[in-house]
Amino acid sequence: MQFYKVLFFALLLKVANSNGIVNEDEMILRFSSEINNWVKTGEESEEFQRLLDNLTLLSSLHRVDWHSYTGETSNAICTVCRSVFDTFIEFRKKGMSANDIKSNVIKLCTRMNIATERVCDGVMTLNLPIILYIVDTKPNLTASTICGVVFESESCPLIDDEFDWTVNIDSGPPKLIDADDSEEIINIIQITDIHYDPNYEPYGNANCDEPTCCRRGQNDTNTNNKVAGYWGDYNYCDSPWHAVVDVLEQIRATHQNISYVYFTGDIVDHGVWETSFKGNIESINKTYSQIYETFRNIPVYPIMGNHEAHPVNLFAPKTVTSNELNTQWLYNLMADLWINFGWLPESTRHTILQGGYYTLSPKKGFRIIALNSNVCYSTNWWLWYQPKDPVGQLQWLADTLLQAEKDGEFVHILAHIPSNNECHAPWKREYLKIVDRYARIITAQFNGHTHNDELLLFFSNDNSTTINNVAWNGGSATAFSNLNPNYKLYIADSKNYAVKDIETWMYNLTLANENAAQRPLWYKSYSFKEEYDIPDLSYDSLHNWLSRLARDDDLLSRYYRNFFKRAEASLKKECDTKCMRAYMCRIITSLGDHRTHCS
Structure with missing residues (x-):
């Protein structure tokens, strides 16, 4: 489970047409506004609850490759990405602490069933210091650029000129080298x-609720008796x-x-x-x-x-x-x-x-x-x-x-x-x-x-x-x-x-x-x-x-x-x-x- 999934993976269900939301700009505004209100008050409005309920990720989709999605779903994923980053970049510029940002993103992660609280906490703990360093030292960084780099799709294009660089490559004709086959x-x-x-852990839990299974300490979640093989396992092990x-x-x-x-x-x-x-x-x-x-x-x-x-x-x-x-x-x-x-x-x-x-x-x-x-x-x-x-x-x-x-x-x-x-x-x-x-x-x-x-x-x-x-x-x-x-x-x-x-x-x-x-x-x-x-x-x-x-x-x-x-x-x-x-x-x-x- 990567940090990008923790933040963006949630809109794989129903979101493009949920609750009357008809276009990307409206979705970004509404979702960003609701996140703002939720962070400030600590309470979920009815609108926010409806949005989150539509964004909640089914357990069966935890490990799906987001690059495989196109059309409305791809648009929706980019919209969530931009909404979340727009909101928290703005919070950071206004002085929100790393601990407060971490706490709120972990809550959002678990509320949407993107991962367990332990996984959400671990991913944020490891990644947030680097992300905040980048945000703090590059004030012109935008959510559009971040999401464009991560997804780089028609739905989420990267149009930042800073990313259009080239390498100096010799323009002369290729030199011919004797390339005949040998018998040796x-x-x-x-x-x-x-x-x-x-x-x-051989014979441990091969069907856990975390990104990687068959590990010590996961047996308490083994409800279907799928156990880890001695030589490895076909599941996510x-x-x-x-x-x-x-x-x-x-x-x-x-x-x-x-x-x-x-x-x-x-x-x-x-x-x-x-x-x-x-x-x-x-x-x-x-x-x-x-x-x-x-x-x-x-x-x-x-x-x-x-x-x-x-x-x-x-x-x-x-x-x-x-x-x-x-x-x-x-x-x-x-x-x-x-x-x-x-x-x-x-x-x-x-x-x-x-x-x-x-x-x-x-x-x-x-x-x-x-x-x-x-x-x-x-x-x-x-x-x-x-x-x-x-x-x-x-x-x-x-x-x-x-x-x-x-x-x-x-x-x-x-x-x-x-x-x-x-x-x-x-x-x-x-x-x-x-x-x-x-x-x-x-x-x-x-x-x-x-x-x-x-x-x-x-x-x-x-x-x-x-x-x-x-x-x-x-x-x-x-x-x-x-x-x-x-x-x-x-x-x-x-x-x-x-x-x-x-x-x-x-x-x-x-x-x-x-x-x-x-x-x-x-x-x-x-x-x-x-x-x-x-x-x-x-x-x-x-x-x-x-x-x-x-x-x-x-x-x-x-x-x-x-x-x-x-x-x-x-x-x-x-x-x-x-x-x-x-x-x-x-x-x-x-x-x-x-x-x-x-x-």
Whole structure:
């Protein structure tokens, strides 16, 4: 449960037409006025009660992605966002204390059934100091800008000129590098989204009233006897430690001749209302130590996920120097761990400390660029404070790729949050322009974050019918939520580092929990080439595959099943061809109108 849900998620029901409210401006005025009166008097008027009753969130909608809504519901969500922020920004300017703001928002949160009082309190306690710092130090910040950053939709547009920034990208023609295939291969393992939960309780409560379940202390709310599995759970539960260890041991025991391990982030659990610096540091240290002990002499190239930060998602710019607010503790920790384990050279420390990103060349002619794409996440509140290319990372990326091109290097890019997944629009636009310019040398990208088995195909800016790059998603080692745990093996060309095939490995969580005394039965779920009957993973072949996906319902159904990692907990939901096609459309990434490829 993120802070944005605490504040805005309530208008998923009936609100657009409730009580005679006919347009957005009227709704904002009426709701803002009623909040004002309620805060000042402590009493709910009949009008306020009617509004709140219509805004109250059903428990079944607590975990629904607000981005999936369109039309009147999307308008309503933006209206609530602007109403709440307009009201409390004005209260703050008039001198309302942090404690009073916190108390009132917690009451509003629980009154609307957005979360339990414990969760509302925890989220506000963690996030409010940062939000108030931003509001206090940026007096021109408006509710329209805040909601535009968070939602960035037709209903809630971002029209603030401060957010329209660009990166200087070399305009010269791409340099041609010999990219012929070789017969020799290398093996690359990708592990992502472990989400280790120190509070995981096997046989505890798997159906709680909090954002994350299966945790100690939640049994008093278990009314339907759904208990947490020993190896994890399909419900909204993270990973017990023995499941984390098992995936690492499975990789070491099964796969020989691993050249590199890519770890694409998210160690920390989803208990975002009660994280702490101490708890995050302990989980990060414990997990990276286990990774090191498992792989020893195999190079590991890690990046951080949005959950490593405390509070979750929040990556502050360098100008914020307060130890209570900035992200320097995390950058310091990661630099020390990654370098001291021998995975990275000392030369990477400077940019890791600058913003959590780095580059290195593990072999002549090959470069890895590891980004901290978490700064672009639409729920990184610091974007309100400093929207322009946080810590100059994209400019650094463009400059690093230009030098790699001059040096004749092929490149892999690692980034936790994919460029099309809730990433701030200016960042996404500039990132796509950079990829388009250097597509000839970027032979693969690797993402995490979504937990699903998916990919992104990048279409050329000059030719909207041509694919010129691909980003593979590693899925997740956690079962959160309604998924089977997995990792991936990439078979790559040893000369140009293009991916030749992918093996997805997983286990059936239901069967694993039925035989809890035994280790899970890992198996190769599929090879990409074999599953989809394609000759190779070249851009032409992937384009043909995408075209087949649009007209072959059986192929689309297979992709849909693999997207959810064959987990029956997800696949039992009804989804017809039109529904499945939406998952196909997620594949397409371009600067233009990608819907033309999904018709």
